């Protein structure tokens with residue numbers, strides 16, 4: 394999960410300022426590193442580093458990035474380890490001049506392409522598959538940039554949303570199933586493209602358009618040109634998890650507001666498994682919208698039962714053994730007055746390993762809850778994701794290892810209920826073929842090579858970043 398953005402403003406404008414604000418709006422998609430590349434028409438300037446947007450960019454650093462056109466990235470690592478060298482955008486000097494790339498997603502044929510490119514003489518400086526995209530584009534250097542981008546799209550497979558920058562052109566393209574999100578719009582004279590509509594509307598875009606699956610947008614001073622891969626599927630399959638967890642509630646995907654979809658999920662959960670309870674609370678913050686929908690459907694009050702400390706970030710120092718239990722509550726504190734003596738429904742977005750849910754249930758019980766009923770706003774995760782989300786191995790997925798009753802017992806709840814796949818599709822308002830549900834059903838819209846499945850399994854148990 395990463396976020397990408399691209400901006401083309403009028404001559405004399407500064408893309409870096411819009412990119413900075415847009416990256417802030419996409420920060421939830423990746424906190425590990427961020428960066429931007431900006432073209433002034435002659436040179437491409439690069440600024441990037443580890444950490445959050447305000448950690449990496451200050452006024453002075455932004456001033457060093459002149460030019461009306463640029464791309465930006467926030468990174469949460471999946472393919473490629475967590476090193477500064479993997480921070481994006483990546484910049485290379487090709488036969489057509491400087492080219493920068495930023496990418497969200499994973500390619501299922503990245504390893505195969507990397508080997509082919511290395512045999513043909515390409516050298517790689519990072520472990521990201523974004524560099525594969527950059528090398529492919531560079532190899533089609535005799536073609537015009539739009540054709541080179543189309544040939545690159547034809548060669549890569551997987552889930553991807555890519556923005557690229559040359560001296561005078563902004564390119565953006567999306568995988569043929571539309572697994573990873575990408576949308577665009579105009580704010581005054583500026584053209585903006587981003588992973589999520591929340592970044593566009595924050596920058597003043599009124600009318601948001603989706604980049605179609607398998608579509609290339611090429612933008613320069615002459616306007617916007619749109620081309621599409623001939624093989625692009627009319628059956629799109631956007632990542633269901635964008636609705637459940639990744640995207641911000643104020644974003645729209647396929648013209649569906651994420652907050653309202655999550656509320657519909659909550660309503661559906663209650664319809665599928667009604668319960669007698671006194672209060673509905675959310676596991677902060679991503680369970681909030683679903684909890685509101687559940688509470689509405691059930692006629693049970695929605696309350697703030699757990700308060701997350703917004704200031705606990707990556708730099709939080711975990712205390713020595715004896716004080717660890719205190720650190721847990723500094724991060725997430727139960728609201729005793731709301732929970733004491735109550736039958737509590739807890740809404741969470743998902744259960745991956747089960748350890749977070751176990752901690753949540755323990756906190757609610759410690760605060761005096763009489764019963765704890767855990768409702769999960771997603772079907773069980775049973776399979777790995779190969780399209781850019783760090784759900785990496787079946788060994789790590791509690792639902793792939795234990796039956797429902799064992800999971801309930803492990804997390805310590807009185808009852809446990811997961812949303813059905815049909816319920817998820819109904820809440821989103823699409824047929825099952827209209828979503829990627831692979832991590833829940835094992836049906837992968839873009840086939841995954843056998844060796845990649847084997848490779849991922851070989852990594853099981855090893856600490857890695859996808």
Ligand code: SF4
Pocket residue numbers: 552572631632633634635777778779780781782784829830831832833
């Ligand atoms: Fe999203 Fe799951 Fe599909 Fe990955 S496998 S793209 S997480 S729905």
